Amino acid sequence: MDFIDYYKVLGLTKSATGKEVKSAYRKMARKYHPDLNPNNVEAEKKFKQINEANEVLSDPEKRKKYDQYGKDWQHAEEFEKAKAQQQSRQNSSQRAYNGAQGDDYSDFFESMFGGSGFGRQEREVKFRGQDFNAELRLSLTDVISAHKQTLTVNGKNIRIAIPAGIEDGQTIKIKGQGGTGSSGAPKGDLYITFSIQNNTTFKKVGANLYKTIDIPLTKAILGGEITVETLTGKVKLKVKPETQNGAQVKLKGKGFPVYKKDKQFGDLFITYNIKIPTNLTETQKELFKQLENSNLN
């Protein structure tokens, strides 16, 4: 195991600043990068040395250690041994495992800084996994309340929580459920876009619901009670006397749940359509005539 003068490799003196190290590394890396020197074994070897030198000299902690033990690296080995004895078995085994991956480094580097687990940067380029996109079709009544559902994406079953009030066309991200990353890079994400079909008789605008209902003429004039269907069941509604055609009433909190706002709902708006009676009997017609003659406006 020969001592490697990392300063010499990068053409620097011991007093070189971090900026000078970076600049020298860039300059030499451009000269010896394997992609720029096809079929050149010497350039590849040199590039590895440059990378190694940069890794030590650009890291203040490693540089300090290298400066301290550099030429007498045997002492550094002893120092490391003593240090290693104090470490737990778990740490040791972890380092041994990681060390097996660092074939590109010189024995000198390995003896001083251990394997790749010793705070060393991974030189292998890591790419995050691919993001997956999926569409989930649901009915409006399915999303009145929060529930869990199992989806099969790329042959894998994923259980997701569907929040109440999710909108048509809305996309949610499930972190880490996309494709696998390369070289230990994180997985991609799964994006689920919801397609919500309105299977009700309500018109939906945001969290508010709208519906037009027919009421008999007599009820509109005299007032009374009607039963109205809401998303969650039937409710009784009082019709005021002399209600006009097209009048609207608001049933507070009887609309759609507001997305990600617990126990918060939109309103239900009921519009009255006064139904004009047909097929009147002679008596009924006579009564209307009497009304007409009574100066009814």
Add this chain to the structure above:
Amino acid sequence: MDTREYIRITEFCTKYGIEESLVLVLQEYEVVRLELVNNEQCLHEQELPHLEKMLRLHQELEINPEGLQAIDHLLKRINGLQKEVSSLRKVLNRFE
């Protein structure tokens, strides 16, 4: 045309975590050749190692697209010259 041999640029960029505009600039500088398949910009799988090499140079050595164009041109020339040297050596060996 077998579409299985083509990689969609959007997919490629997502997988490699790079901006689509970078690949389009490289196409502009004729560093990489893209093809329109089903109205989408695609890369032939044979072009993949070349594009990966150019991206490595861009990311590891911070070489801009203009520099990559020059490098690409010179690498092609080196490659041609190496082949020429190799065939001349073979001819020379016959006379030795």
